[in-house]
Amino acid sequence: MLPSFVVTGFLGSGKTTFLINSVRRHFEGRRVAIVVNELGEVGVDGKILQGIYSDVMEIAEGCICCSLHAEFQKALSEIKEKFNPEILFVETSGAAEPFPVMLSLQSLGCSVEGVACIVDSKNFLEYKDDPVAKHQIGSSNILILNKIDLVSQDQLKQVEDEVLNVWRQNQLRNYFTGEPLFRSPPRIYRASHGVVPKEVFEGVYPLEELTAIPHHHDHDHSHQRKDIVYIEEEIDYEKLMEILEDLTKKAIRVKGIVRVKDSPYPLIVNYSFGLLDISELNHYSGPSFLITINSGT
Numbered sequence: 001m002l003p004s005f006v007v008t009g010f011l012g013s014g015k016t017t018f019l020i021n022s023v024r025r026h027f028e029g030r031r032v033a034i035v036v037n038e039l040g041e042v043g044v045d046g047k048i049l050q051g052i053y054s055d056v057m058e059i060a061e062g063c064i065c066c067s068l069h070a071e072f073q074k075a076l077s078e079i080k081e082k083f084n085p086e087i088l089f090v091e092t093s094g095a096a097e098p099f100p101v102m103l104s105l106q107s108l109g110c111s112v113e114g115v116a117c118i119v120d121s122k123n124f125l126e127y128k129d130d131p132v133a134k135h136q137i138g139s140s141n142i143l144i145l146n147k148i149d150l151v152s153q154d155q156l157k158q159v160e161d162e163v164l165n166v167w168r169q170n171q172l173r174n175y176f177t178g179e180p181l182f183r184s185p186p187r188i189y190r191a192s193h194g195v196v197p198k199e200v201f202e203g204v205y206p207l208e209e210l211t212a213i214p215h216h217h218d219h220d221h222s223h224q225r226k227d228i229v230y231i232e233e234e235i236d237y238e239k240l241m242e243i244l245e246d247l248t249k250k251a252i253r254v255k256g257i258v259r260v261k262d263s264p265y266p267l268i269v270n271y272s273f274g275l276l277d278i279s280e281l282n283h284y285s286g287p288s289f290l291i292t293i294n295s296g297t
């Protein structure tokens, strides 16, 4: 069985950053495959990860369990055949629940070694009541409080207490008996830019019991509206800022890859919860685009 980890967490919490900064470091020299379940029909995370890992597959849009199970299956057999990986990481989209992904993985012959939920410590108290965020936390046995560089010790303690509270209330239970599925409380870690110690990936027991749980199909992403804007011509940096200023009036998350006149490389645009981050991507030759996610609520 191919061992796998699921990486979940709310929009912009730092899942891709975690894959870049921790997984690469701790699995150096190992054959690591990554499947990214993207939000839009064009992916950003996959493009970034492709520059770092050789075995990255993107699955666009939606939820792996429903419309995409067949695509997931195809991607997985392709990955296994081509790369014969030793370990697989699946990054779910920030708007998806991890549980169906775990079921899909098991049904496709992978053992789920752990489910890591990346928590945005800076913004958690703002999004903690979102139903998807609750499921993401409750379905995880590794909780990583990320972005600790942006909060005080007191705030972090408050977030930690609240995250554990949400976990207790939403932890996975056997549908018939009501018994908790996780045999022990989640492991909780603190991280800046997704950097965690190697022990995070060690000694996590495989989640065998999940197959016994019926799957409800009660998850719904329709409250979030996604749009994609293609930018045909090369614009200057100021124009990009103008476009972003406009988009972020409504969007809770904006990400994309944009070519601008003054930069030798295309720029990765990453906006979440009022914070804008711009960096360069040196291995991309596709079109310029921005994906926006509006909460719609």
Ligand SMILES: Nc1nc2c(ncn2[C@@H]2O[C@H](COP(=O)(O)OP(=O)(O)OP(=O)(O)O)[C@@H](O)[C@H]2O)c(=O)[nH]1
Residues within 6 Å of the ligand: 009, 010, 011, 012, 013, 014, 015, 016, 017, 018, 045, 093, 094, 095, 146, 147, 148, 149, 150, 191, 192, 193, 194, 253, 255, 270, 271, 272, 276, 277
């Ligand atoms: N200050 C700070 N910024 C961070 C940290 N972790 C991630 N970021 C930034 O937060 C933004 C979102 O990070 P991503 O890793 O793209 O988040 P994600 O969870 O993959 O996003 P989605 O796939 O869209 O849900 C990026 O601009 C990151 O550089 C952190 O610990 N501290």
